[in-house]
Structures are given as C-alpha cells and as structure tokens.
Amino acid sequence: SFCLKGEVMDGKTPVVIDYTPYLKFTQSYDYLSEEEERGSMESSTSEDSSPEHPYLPLVTDEDSWYNKWRKMEQKFRIVYAQKGYLEELVRLRESQLKDLEAENKRLKLRLEEVMVQNQLEKRELEGVILELQEQL
Numbered sequence: 001s002f003c004l005k006g007e008v009m010d011g012k013t014p015v016v017i018d019y020t021p022y023l024k025f026t027q028s029y030d031y032l033s034e035e036e037e038r039g040s041m042e043s044s045t046s047e048d049s050s051p052e053h054p055y056l057p058l059v060t061d062e063d064s065w066y067n068k069w070r071k072m073e074q075k076f077r078i079v080y081a082q083k084g085y086l087e088e089l090v091r092l093r094e095s096q097l098k099d100l101e102a103e104n105k106r107l108k109l110r111l112e113e114v115m116v117q118n119q120l121e122k123r124e125l126e127g128v129i130l131e132l133q134e135q136l
Contacts, residue, residue, distance in 0.1 A: 020089065023082055 019085065023085070
C-alpha cells in the first residue's frame, strides 16, 4: 500500500508512483534452476525406487529442456516487462525535465523583466527625490 498524505496534488503535474525500488534485479537465475533440478532429480529417484508408484513416467531430456525453455521464457517476460516499465519511466522523466526547463526559462525571463522594471522605478524615485530636494 502507498500513503499519499502530504503529497502535492494540485493537478499541474501527473501523480506518479515510482516502483523502481520494488523491482528485483539479479545477475543470473541459473543458481535457482540448478537447485530446483537437483531437488526434482532427488525426488524422482526416491519416487522411482518406491514400490507404491511403479508406473511413474521418467523425466526425459526433452522434458527437462522444455522446462528449462519455459523457465527462460518466463524470466525473459519478467525482464521484458521491467524493461518496458523503466523505458516508460525514462520517457516520463524526460517529459518532466522538458516541462521544468520551459518553466525555468519562463521564470528567468520574468525575473529579467522584474529587474528592468525595478531599475526604472528606482530611477523614477531618484528623480523624485532630487526634485523634492530642489524644492526644499
């Protein structure tokens, strides 16, 4: 669950929940599949020697290759989904960056306008002060 209390939700910027910290990145899944294979081999040898189940089918090489392929395909889909999410996150950040750069330019121009206006008012006030001093 996510707590959104205290977040600024004025509608100007899209509300985004960043799932990046919750994504799991690992170098390789091979160590999991090897342990699973060992566990399945141990259980199949113990089941084969069991007289209760004499008609259990043996796992063939083709089945193990198919299982490996399915696991790899599943891992690929997970990584592909994470890749898509991260690409979408990058696009969102780029659009936010462009918006902020445009706002930054607009604010800089506004600052320059205010500074020019300030200088004009300062000159006017200096002229009024000189005028009042002459009248005194």
